[in-house]
Amino acid sequence: MDLHEMTHPYTPGATPGPASYLLVWDAPNLDMGLGAILGGRPTAAYRPRFDAIGRWLLGQASELSETTGERVEPEATVFTNVSPAGADAVRPWVEALRNVGFAVFAKPKSDEDSDVDQDMLAHIERRSTEGVLRGVVVASADGQNFLEPIEELAAQGIPVTVLGFHEHASWAVNSECVTFVDLEDIPGVFREPLPRINLDQLPEGGAWLQPFRPLAALLNNTRGE
Numbered sequence: 001m002d003l004h005e006m007t008h009p010y011t012p013g014a015t016p017g018p019a020s021y022l023l024v025w026d027a028p029n030l031d032m033g034l035g036a037i038l039g040g041r042p043t044a045a046y047r048p049r050f051d052a053i054g055r056w057l058l059g060q061a062s063e064l065s066e067t068t069g070e071r072v073e074p075e076a077t078v079f080t081n082v083s084p085a086g087a088d089a090v091r092p093w094v095e096a097l098r099n100v101g102f103a104v105f106a107k108p109k110s111d112e113d114s115d116v117d118q119d120m121l122a123h124i125e126r127r128s129t130e131g132v133l134r135g136v137v138v139a140s141a142d143g144q145n146f147l148e149p150i151e152e153l154a155a156q157g158i159p160v161t162v163l164g165f166h167e168h169a170s171w172a173v174n175s176e177c178v179t180f181v182d183l184e185d186i187p188g189v190f191r192e193p194l195p196r197i198n199l200d201q202l203p204e205g206g207a208w209l210q211p212f213r214p215l216a217a218l219l220n221n222t223r224g225e
Contacts, residue, residue, distance in 0.1 A: 019072045019134045020127050021061040023053075024120045025102075025163075026140035027080035030183075033141050033168045037194055039208070045192045050078075050100050052188035053163075057137065064135050064159065072134050076102045077123065079116035081109035117145045128153065139163035139183075143171030151177055167196070 034042050054076055061074040078097055082090055086109075094104050105123070107116055120138075127133040136153060138146050141164045154160045154177035161179045162172035163186075172180040183189050184196075197207045 018132065019070055020075045020132045021057070021064055021072045021135040021137075022124065022127055022133060023057050023074070023076045023137040023139065023163075024123060025053075025076075025078040026116065026120060026138070026142060027078055028115065029117075029140045029142050030164065033165050034194075037165060037167065037196055039195075046190060046194065048183060048189050049191070050097055050102060052186060054100055054102070055188075056186045060135070060137070060161075068134065070134070075127075077105060078102050079105045079120050079123075080107070081114065081116060082106050083109045117142060121145065121149055124149065124153075128158075133158060135159040135161075137161045137163055141165065141168035143169065147171050147175070151175065154178060165196075 030048075031042070034046065034048075038046055054074075057074045057076055061072050065072045080090070080094075090106075094106065097104050105116065105119055107114060107119060117140075120140075124133070124136055124138075127136075133153075135158060136150065138150055138160070140146055140162070146162075150160045150162070159179070160177070161181055162169060162175075163181050163183055164172065165184075166173055166180070166182050169180060172178050184194055197209060
């Protein structure tokens, strides 16, 4: 199946469509994780290719269809925040995603409480409540918000996969009921190998591990207290 043939029969609140193999992609979280690995803002060579992710998702949905004997449709969704002055910068990326076959949920980034985590969880819950959810892929390193809900789905017999970077997702790597897939293990997702540092296999001369966020972020937290 060609990527452009991917259909999205689902709209929030709409009549349930066919059985869904759902991908929810936490763009802010994965961007932060990728930046931590690279030690700075990702260049084009290190941006994930969503066409490769789409092909992988199509393959996973096809395998599930063969296993269950039921037609399972892939539903690829990306959740992101847009800063007040960032619409022009993010627009080409959003349009490229939609052109590949991904639905995009975009939300204004006004404060720390405007993250998209709860929107992702609500969308997963919506598909589950509709009775169409046959499998879910969570692309995020945020175990605090996602671990308990997806383990509940797994206990119901729904296959659950977490996509991310193993450095930041030990909660998923070590889970007995969740399948973890490192993004770099999906063929074609990155044009160049990521410059990853493994604490278990450090170079003899040592290596720098970059901070996850600027130190100045502490000032913002202090003001909000």
